[in-house]
Amino acid sequence: MKAFVIPAIDVKGGKLVRLLRGEFEKSTVYDEKPEVWAARFDELGFKRLHLVDLDGAKEGKPVNLETLRRVRRAFGGLLQVGGGIRSFESARTLFEEGADLVVVGTLAVKNPAEFEKILEAFPGRVVLAVDAKGGRVAVGGWREESSLTPEELAVRFDSKPVWGYLYTLVERDGTLGGVDVKPYGRFKRVTSKPVLASGGVASKEDLVKLKPVVDGVVVGRAIYEGRINLEEL
Numbered sequence: 001m002k003a004f005v006i007p008a009i010d011v012k013g014g015k016l017v018r019l020l021r022g023e024f025e026k027s028t029v030y031d032e033k034p035e036v037w038a039a040r041f042d043e044l045g046f047k048r049l050h051l052v053d054l055d056g057a058k059e060g061k062p063v064n065l066e067t068l069r070r071v072r073r074a075f076g077g078l079l080q081v082g083g084g085i086r087s088f089e090s091a092r093t094l095f096e097e098g099a100d101l102v103v104v105g106t107l108a109v110k111n112p113a114e115f116e117k118i119l120e121a122f123p124g125r126v127v128l129a130v131d132a133k134g135g136r137v138a139v140g141g142w143r144e145e146s147s148l149t150p151e152e153l154a155v156r157f158d159s160k161p162v163w164g165y166l167y168t169l170v171e172r173d174g175t176l177g178g179v180d181v182k183p184y185g186r187f188k189r190v191t192s193k194p195v196l197a198s199g200g201v202a203s204k205e206d207l208v209k210l211k212p213v214v215d216g217v218v219v220g221r222a223i224y225e226g227r228i229n230l231e232e233l
Helices: 034-043 054-059 065-074 088-096 106-110 112-121 150-157 182-188 204-210
Strands: 005-012 015-020 023-031 048-053 078-082 101-104 126-133 136-139 164-169 195-198 216-219
Touching: 005 034, 005 054, 005 065, 015 034, 023 034, 034 048, 034 065, 048 054, 048 065, 065 078, 078 126, 088 101, 088 112, 101 106, 101 112, 106 112, 106 136, 106 150, 126 150, 136 150, 150 182, 164 182, 182 195, 204 216
Parallel strands: 005 048, 005 216, 048 078, 078 101, 101 126, 126 164, 164 195, 195 216
Antiparallel strands: 005 015, 015 023, 126 136
C-alpha cells in the first residue's frame, strides 16, 4: 500500500499546513518544519511524495524554494511538486531544485502553448492537475472555474507526453468526508495513462475503495490527524 499512497506536504509560509477545500483562510498548521515529515515518510518506505507550494499557487510562481530544498534532502523517493507553475521558467527552476515531476494545471488551460513547451522539454515528467469543482476544471489556485469538464481536459492532452493526471475533487479536499470513486472511474475511461486521486480520504477503507480504480492516491489531513496508521500500510 505504501507504493499506492502518496503523502502530501502542503507548504504555506514555510510551514506544513492543510487547507479546507483550498480556502487559504481555512488553514491548519501541522508542523513548522515540513522536512521532518518528509524524513519520516522516507524512513517508513513511501516511494513518492507530493509537495504543494500554496503560496506559489496564489502568487503564480514558486515561492517556497528553500522548503523544497530541505524536503528534497530529506526524502529519497520520487518528489512531485506543484503550485504556481505558470511558465516554462518556473517548471525548469523546480526541476533544477530537485523535483522529479512537476504538477501543472492552470497553465494547461490558460496557455496551452506554454504548457506544451514544458512537455516537449521534459517529456514524461509532467503531471497534469485536473481540479474538479462543480463538474468543471478549476484553475488559478482553485479560485476560478473554466468551461472544461475533467474529461475534456484529459482528451485535449492525452496524446501529448504527460506522465499522467492528478484528479482532485475540490469540494472534498481536506474535509475527511470520505472518497467518491465514481468520478475517477469516469475519468479513467478516457485515458490509458496513470491517474492519481485526491480529495476526501479519511480512512484505510477509503484507500481500499480507490485501489481497483486509480493508480495512486494523495493523502494529507488523514495522515496528520492520525486517521491512517502509517506503520500499518
